[in-house]
Amino acid sequence: MSDVNRPTLGPLMSLICFHSLRQGAEDNAGRALVVAAGRQRGQELVDALSLRGFSQDPEAIRQKLDAALGVDGTRLCLVQSVEAKADGSYEIHITEGACCAGVSSDEPYCAFTLGAFIGAMSAITDRRMLGHESVCSAMGATECVYQIAPLD
Amino acid sequence: MAMSRQDQIAAVLDRLASSAGNDVSGVAAVSMDGIVLVSKMSADVNADRMGAVAATMMGVTRRVVGELKIGATEETIIKADNGLFMVLPAGDQSLLAVNLRQGANLGLVRIEARDAAKAIGLVL
Numbered sequence: 565m566s567d568v569n570r571p572t573l574g575p576l577m578s579l580i581c582f583h584s585l586r587q588g589a590e591d592n593a594g595r596a597l598v599v600a601a602g603r604q605r606g607q608e609l610v611d612a613l614s615l616r617g618f619s620q621d622p623e624a625i626r627q628k629l630d631a632a633l634g635v636d637g638t639r640l641c642l643v644q645s646v647e648a649k650a651d652g653s654y655e656i657h658i659t660e661g662a663c664c665a666g667v668s669s670d671e672p673y674c675a676f677t678l679g680a681f682i683g684a685m686s687a688i689t690d691r692r693m694l695g696h697e698s699v700c701s702a703m704g705a706t707e708c709v710y711q712i713a714p715l716d
Numbered sequence: 717m718a719m720s721r722q723d724q725i726a727a728v729l730d731r732l733a734s735s736a737g738n739d740v741s742g743v744a745a746v747s748m749d750g751i752v753l754v755s756k757m758s759a760d761v762n763a764d765r766m767g768a769v770a771a772t773m774m775g776v777t778r779r780v781v782g783e784l785k786i787g788a789t790e791e792t793i794i795k796a797d798n799g800l801f802m803v804l805p806a807g808d809q810s811l812l813a814v815n816l817r818q819g820a821n822l823g824l825v826r827i828e829a830r831d832a833a834k835a836i837g838l839v840l
Contacts, residue, residue: 591779592776592779593772593775593776593779594771594772594774594775594776594778594779595748595749595775596748596749596750596768596771596772596774596775597750597768597771597772597775599749599750600749600750600767600768600771600772603750603751603768604768679749682749682751692751692752692753693751694747694749694751695749715721715722715753716720716721716722716723
């Protein structure tokens with residue numbers, strides 16, 4: 565994707581189109597399709613950044629992911645913190661996530677972004693991970709929080 | 717020492733594969749988001765991809781069922797000329813995916829698979 569062949573428009577597009585794609589896919593095929601796409605993106609990102617087996621230092625992981633996904637990257641979100649817990653799980657705080665930009669929901673709404681972090685953390689740690697969103701800005705919070713934990 | 721959830725699910729999948737005999741070539745438990753919890757698929761199957769596809773199959777099926785107003789989804793089956801692929805809900809949190817060989821006794825496997833799905837649902 566490094567050569568996007570868009571000399572005028574460049575590599576970025578509007579959230580309006582992103583939301584249409586996400587909503588259309590989810591309406592017709594369910595949320596799993598969107599989460600799976602995010603997971604694949606997260607794994608590919610880790611490969612592109614050569615982060616497989618990377619330092620388990622959460623702040624180093626945060627910096628790498630924020631550089632790739634944040635204001636100087638693809639602008640999926642701003643990665644505010646990555647916290648490693650004793651049981652091998654991670655709590656990730658993001659703001660300005662693309663999934664819930666301009667969205668109001670009565671339940672957690674991130675799917676692609678959540679999937680991206682599940683895929684990324686699975687690839688970094690080389691462990692199969694499950695994830696859910698415990699706080700979502702689409703529900704009025706100031707940030708989105710993902711709980712990503714290894715299977716057993 | 718108590719068995720982990722993964723071990724318990726693996727035991728359920730092993731029982732299903734064993735009771736179905738030669739009819740089943742692979743089984744897996746998958747989260748509703750398409751993440752493989754335990755896979756007993758053959759080595760030539762990309763388990764990650766299969767999990768995502770199985771969960772998407774269930775998502776599409778649920779939308780079809782909803783649009784047609786024909787009740788609750790019980791299972792979805794794809795038949796190809798060299799086998800079948802079946803996905804059914806396993807509780808609220810997961811799915812059971814079953815790969816059947818060509819000529820399998822579908823009726824028998826469906827009964828066994830429903831029991832296995834129920835058992836997986838109780839683990840999670």
